[in-house]
Amino acid sequence: MRLRHLVSLLILLIFPILPSQGHAKVEWSIYRTLNLDAQPLDVAVSVNGRWIFVLTEQSDILIFLDGNLEDRIKVGNHIDQIEVGPREELLLLKSRQNKTIQVLALEFIKDINIIESPFKGPVDAPVVIAIFSDFQCEYCKALLPLLDQVADLYPDKIKIVFKNFPLKMHKLASKAAIAALAANSYDLFWQYHDRLFDSQGQLSDQKFLDIAAQLGINQKDFEREMGNPQILSIIQKDLQDGQKAGVRSVPSVFINGRMLKERSLKGFQTVIDKELNKKESAH
Template sequence: MGLKAISSVLLVAFAAADGGSCQKTETPPEVTKDHPEVTLEGVDTSSLTTRERKEWSGYVTKFQAPCANVGTVAQCVTDKKTCAGCAPAAKFLLKSVRDGQTDEQIEKSYKNRFEAGKVREVKIDDSPSKGPENAIVTLVEWADFECPHCGMMEPILAKAFSDHKAEARFVFKFMPLGGHPHGEISARAGFAASKQGKFWDMHDKMFRNQTHLEESDLLGYAKELGLDIGKFTTDMKGNEAADRIARDKKLADELGVKGTPTIYINGRLFEAGANPDQALTDWMNLEVILVKGGGAAPAVTTSGAPGLLPTAAVSAPASASATTAPSVKPTATASASAKPSAAPAGSSKPK
């Protein structure tokens, strides 16, 4: 199934989950009242209607910029402050208005994307990963191999990683859900394959064969991958696999993860929305811009449990201390299968 078809399926699922038609509520008067239209260098508002430009002008003069002590988004761009996130923030708000989001949705998504307090520490530990350890963008996914929404998200994630191979690291966390009878055994199979350096190969096979995850199927995939079947079986059924899964679930609980797939990107919960492939592309591209523009890349601890630590905010005047920032720790959300089954989080929740 192509990405376009997958997006269509997810969109239908999201619409069904949210119940009923899509309607934009009226923008509160305070957003547009007494706010003349704003023009910002480098931000093209020609795609907006007159009403939308007024709404957007209200937001950029209302929301604080993604760096401390530089004022609102509009002030930051107009005064050419040395904050890499200001112009992207203005464009982010423009797209939100153009997409017909409500005032509540716009404020929530803006804070989730740019506010420093929304960045969480996401421990990597010894979870399966691919990509450079010093990557400037770290994507962490909680998934269940039997979760249909995870299956639909998998090629979207694969493409995003492929497009950013030199800059991104992809980390997998096991989260088998009780509503999926083969979730636990397939997670164990993934762990067992990782013990022989074949996690991602097994990962791909299981997602391509989500309706064939009996133990006999998993052993067949292991044979196809040339694994030592005796070791694979022992590792699959051993306590180490159970411990790995339990640790991933514990971290998920600490972060408030409710379903699968749930994705954190540099510590921020990724919001998939109704068009997850485009949303992920936009998020990854913006993250690269923000980090390269002055934010520090996430660091991995070398003592205790390895994890992604909070680092500096995007560049701002030397006198400024960060209060808001782009992601700096290693985000639906794509949360689609909840306990027992849900939908890409952040905005939509198909069942």
């Protein structure tokens, strides 16, 4: 098959295709230029095009995100080809000399913006758990008891931050997010948050007002706050933050920027303890 492709390419080079009567053309422009400090040997690009990996003659793999150099990894000088795996966090390192393929697991640390986001726990907690969630998502609701367990285990060590990521398939998710942030202006976000999830199957415009009334919020004041354009701005920012962090589904949990892969008590403990140990080692 490879030989056939090479032969086809040679034919095209020797007998170039004549332009059609319609004078079809391809418009092009240089999308991005990466400045390197060594000659490139191979390049691999993630499916979404955001991550670019460059293998250099100095046996470094340069890791670019959206055109910016994020990090570099030193590999053996026997590595002569690289390829992105089925998931962008897997990189295949190929060596023709050693006749090997190594699977390199990458862990991307995301910078999650938590300014203006509701949180509970110490302001200066060493571990920040950011959760992208949707009030109509049953899996997000199922995560709550586990989060309570984690909070009980690390009362002074973690801060839990709520990030809105309402899915388009959930018709009332955006309105629920607006209502919860309106309650946040009365310092009642988490109480409202809990009642929204408790009423997940009965959400409606009236239910949003009823929950506010149960928490002692004046209806007219609450409706006025729901119309605050700053709330929509916060939700839009949360959505953008989630997209930048690679959120594809909810709930998505990040612990100090690391996406949590195992949503279990053990999974939380493993990552939290690792982060706490890093903090202690740094002092």
